[in-house]
Amino acid sequence: MVALPVVVLFSLLSSAAAVAASESSDYYDETDMFVDIPAVSSGSRMKQARQDSPSSVTVIDSDMIAALAPNNLVEVFRLVPGFISFYVNGSVQSLSGHDLTDDDPRRLEVRINGRSVYVPSYPTISWDSLGITPDDIDHIEFVRGSNVPVYGSNAVVGAVSITTKSPLKESGTHVRATAGDQNTRNINIRSNFQVGSGYGQVRVSHRENDGFDGNIGLEEWRRTHPEDDYGNLARLDDDTDVGHIVLNTTFTPSLLDTVEFELGWSEGDFGIGDGDHSEEFADDENTSYWLTAGWQRVEEFQQWKWHMSLYDSDSDHQSLISLAEEEGWTPEELAIELQGNPDILVNAGFGSREVTLWETELEYQHTFSNQLRMLSGLGFKYQTLKAPNALETTGTVDNEIYYAFSNVEWRFAEKWLTNIGAMVENQQIDQTNVSPRISIHYQLHPQHHFRVNASKAYRSASLFEANRKIGVNAYDIWIDDEILSEEDIDAEEIESLEAAYYGSFFDGKVDIDWRAFQEDMDGGIDNIKYKTDHADWIAANDTNGKVRFNDNGKFWRATGYDMQIKWRPLADTSIALAYANVRLDAIRINKSYRPPEPQKDDVPEHTASLFITQRFKGGWSASLLSYHQSFTNWRGGTKTDSYYRHDIALSKEMTISDYQLRFDAKVENLLDEVYLEYQTGNYYERSAFLSASVVW
Secondary structure: OOHHHHHHHHHHHHHHHHHHHHHOOOOOOHHHHOOOOOEEOOOOOOOEEHHHOOOOEEEEEHHHHHHHOOOOHHHHHOOOOOOEEEEEEOOEEEEEOOOOOOOOOOOOEEEEOOEEOOOOOOOOOOHHHOOOOHHHEEEEEEEOOOOHHHHOHHHOOOEEEEEEOOOOOOOOEEEEEEEEOOOEEEEEEEEEEEEOOEEEEEEEEEEEEOOOOOOOOHHHHHHHOOOOOOOOOOOOOOOEEEEEEEEEEEEOOOOOEEEEEEEEEEEEEEEEOOOOOHHHOEEEEEEEEEEEEEEEEEOOOEEEEEEEEEEEEEEEEOOEEEHHHHHOOOHHHHHHHOOOOOOOEEEOOOEEEEEEEEEEEEEEEEEOOOOEEEEEEEEEEEEEEEOOOOEOOOOOEEEEEEEEEEEEEEEEEOOEEEEEEEEEEEEOOOOEEEEEEEEEEEEEEOOEEEEEEEEEEEEOOOHHHHOEEEEEEEOOOEEEEEEEEOOOOOOEEEEEEEEEEEEEEOOOOEEEEEEEEEEEEEEEEEEEEEOOOEOOEOHHHOOOOOEEEEEEEEEEEEEEEEEEEEEEEEOOEEEEEEEEEEEEEEEEOOEOOOOOEEEOOOOOOEEEEEEEEEEOHHHEEEEEEEEEEOOEEOOOOOEEOOEEEEEEEEEEEEEEOOEEEEEEEEEEOOOOOOEEOOOOOOEEOOEEEEEEEEEO
8 A cells, every 4th residue: 555655656756857857967056956955954963955864854944833823842743744743631742753652752852952852751851841932943853764873862763953043143032922722821032132242042931721621522522432431521630830941142252163051940830640540630840950051163174063961850740649549448458458557648640750961072074075074973971860759769870871973974976975874872771882874865856866775773771761660569568569670671773764755846846855764673662561470570479460571572663655745836825745654563562471462553654734824915924734643542542533633823913113013813623623632631622822922
């Protein structure tokens, strides 16, 4: 089923390219494109034309974000082919690739202005605690595929690089406020100023909403899904209340040097829990601080770049319930089970988590000629994690990571180019791993390019995965271990193959970015159930006589293709189509005493978005986003049916005196076709929002 559309598309593209090639055989020149060639850097760390990148890269710029008028980042991510964005709770958004998606995607590297925001605890990325809002973003680069040679083992299925608006490029003060359904109340302030020989920026934001209502949409859901019975759900306590303050400065002490600093603070309460147990929802209280410093020197044939970051985060998620209530014991049964000892409180939440991350990195780029350039670097990371409710120790566990990387771009013939890269990582909790990648590019015509690439990458277990211990111990009498970790968990291993095409048509009015892929995961980290003695766990000492161990128990092959087509039929009209087709063949060692089990539908087979923007006279503009996701059996969630969703936004811009004003009216899920996001209770109805912004 996949092969036919692949062959047809390649045939059409090859035919069109061949016709174009017969008209002109000139070597590539930017002027032949009639438009600016998109430049990206996240594929190799070197600035490259998009068709020269070793991976497919999607770019979302600030104009697209403004036209979309999003309230949070998960809405922006729907524009990217091959990425899956969803709500775990009303307060927790997630983004994933083709990696058997669950409530905590952990195989995707995310960076903001070069700073990694991946943390080795739950959640691995808390999108609302990053110190940015959609209005602060200049552009985002999404690497659609493994990018370990560039960003390390966290990027085993992809990477996201977010660049915020710089005080070097904008001036004045920007204020934006939003109000709407779910009791949404957002305000964002960004002010730029000059300081000495440089420029500074302050970002202040506060965001609130009430999340999903477990009963909203339930009547309609029951009517259309009579086979499902979710009972009478209470309102989910998944509200969000979060704010941040960020100060960043940029100095240019010379024409060659740039120095940057950023200091940030974020604090928020996020209601999280399992939709099947609404009574266990509780606030996850988070406070985060970070400091980054960076230096860059750009000369004619070489560049130096250094950065350092320090990040500290404290979270506390308490959902307390008595052991007797949890187990349904009568007072008599309690006395027997605990041998006369008093009842204890059990925390159904994640408890307290204290994370500290320190990182420093140095990279060097040299251009040898117009045909050859190279970038190399090395770095060090130090991670500490304290989570008494979730780890095998009440103390602190740590991890040291030493790494080095190199990427070479070589144009070895007139129409041929190759990228060769590798990452070497040595982690304290794992052995040394080498992750290589090679891509070969062929330019059939200045506007038509083909690429094939192969990579082998490794992802080591996180501190959370390698030291997990969840369970209950009451007086060493009543012991119920739920999840433990194997002593030595091997790194996950993923091999990827890609074939891609990038082309431009009609004087640059249409561009197509298409790729086919195959990703083979060996030894994905998951948990395996045991009923007999294993490692240091003794079945006879456990009340339930069973436990799960984190280990290398998942294996899968993801095949398919994704594509994006951008068309500008008129100067004021743009159309962007994104589509991904993914077929997953996976097995999981779920129980040690049974054969591996096939896993189905853990990734939606089809995801698609159509984004149309139109500018009118008088400062008016409008946009339409249509999004589709096919049936998904969410890991850790529930089964969700295929759905279509349509969002519209109407905007008006005007200038009064020295003030630039913009008003946005947005309706999400316009047709009010109620659908379910990830888990029970996350019913998404039609929602409306109004935003106003002023710049002076």
